[in-house]
Amino acid sequence: MSNRYEMRFAGSGGQGVILASVIVAEAAVIAGLNTVQSQAYGPEARGGVSKAETVLSRDKIWYSKVTLPNFLLALTQASLEKYTREMAEGAIVMMDDSLDMPADLDPARVISIPILQTAKEKVGKAFTANIVAVGAINRALQLFSDEVLMEGVKRHIPAGTEEINQKALAEGAALITEEQATAFAQKI
């Protein structure tokens, strides 16, 4: 069970957290890493808690679920509070800055950035928030090259939307400071 990098993506149904987790997994496959991706959601098409998980490893991955995440993306207050209770030691939390940071979190391990606002105002489409998040995650954790990440995105978006998704990735990456990218870079 060692050598696993466990990532959890949580939000409200319809925010696209499952797709965000799929894109990270797709990029991992392109980059030659082992990955298993899964999700848990309720029967609703919109609303309700949505949780997706991507496990990355250089080794063969058997158990497909996340037990103690090393990274958490939270886009709603409910998911932030629920899923920060059980994390690996030193886990990194990325949260939308419109949410209230739980008092027990170590601010040094939290990346609080305007994901939802950036999607709406800078990219111009609120539904690109998941792609903005993916751009920010990749810049902060230094997982993949920009080319690999974009290829991962392209395999999961409708033809003709490449430009806006490219912009969403770039705007997401721009939310991360040099210091954060250095501090949170992962070796998988």
Added chain:
Amino acid sequence: MSKAVLMQGNEAAVEGAIAAGMRFFAGYPITPSTEIAEQSSLRLPQIGGKFIQMEDEISSIAAVLGASVAGVKAMTATSGPGFSLMQENIGYGVMAEIPCVIIDVQRAGPSTGLATSPSQGDYMQAKWGTHGDHPMIALSPSSVLETYTLIIRAFNLSEKYRTPVIFLMDEIVGHMREGVELPNPNDLIINNRKMSFHDGANKECYFVPEGKYVPAMKPFGQGERYNITGLAHDISGFPVNSNEIAGKLVTRLLDKVEKNVDNIVRIEEYLMDDAETAIVCFGGTARAAMDAVNAARAEGKKVGMFRPITVWPFPEKQLLARLPQLKNILMVEHNHGQMLLEVQRVTHCEKPVHFLGRVDGTVISPSDILAKLNEMEAAHHAE
């Protein structure tokens, strides 16, 4: 860049089925099998196949049987409540000897249960869901790649033995994505049903030569007319009330699987050579079991995994072969103890059979299994 692609278990089922020659799908979407219908509706028209969304699951399996009789490899996919609805016609397929594949992506039940949550609660239903004594072949994959390769085997067995095959998936594998490199289509072994074109000495549609168990299939809708029925029938396909003929027919149907059990049964063993404890599991549960075996081995415990890939018929011979070396068995499955009953039956509980199950729709983790192994060890020492 790697040649692998990220693929979901449900997608792999469709791609594997297509590689096996599936060209007809009829179904009614239901979580967590919906992606199979969705992907079939996209892929089949691209390759000259047919997809029909039916009004329910009863008509879905009926359409699949009809398509298969007409000569096309056919499949449906469902889950929980839909699998229950299909049972009568699955028995019809067995009796009339119609090859087809039925995917059940198990979800938490009973009834509509927890639609999006994993379960393995249909294990017994896969064998005993349809009434009467009947043979059943059911296969269960534990990874995305195995879903692809094993569904090809499901079609092959179905074609070879002229009987419906249940492809028993679970939500864990169906909704899981992994990087896979699919095999080269030229390397695949594809079996097709044996056809009879009236040129033999016996022209009856269910004629079986001495010493054989499977009749060659007569083309339907061309050439001579013949009858297909779920009633007990003679070799011409027409219903009979003869107890002798009915007894011989049902015995032959059962023999198709029983006499060929060595060709049908497949298992996977992991670190079983010196194992004193066997974790028995199938489908998605194996993912946690593999990690648990590795962790237990790191602590010096002689634990191995025994995984039926063919879950029906149960791999009796293979488990019995391991029994002398074992101190105990731990059955792990996402239900209240179903394959457990088979393990107990086959081993006569000669060695203690422990059980770890779950019916709340959550997934059994490697640490759950390790805790159970420790509990078993503590109980053993206390004796």
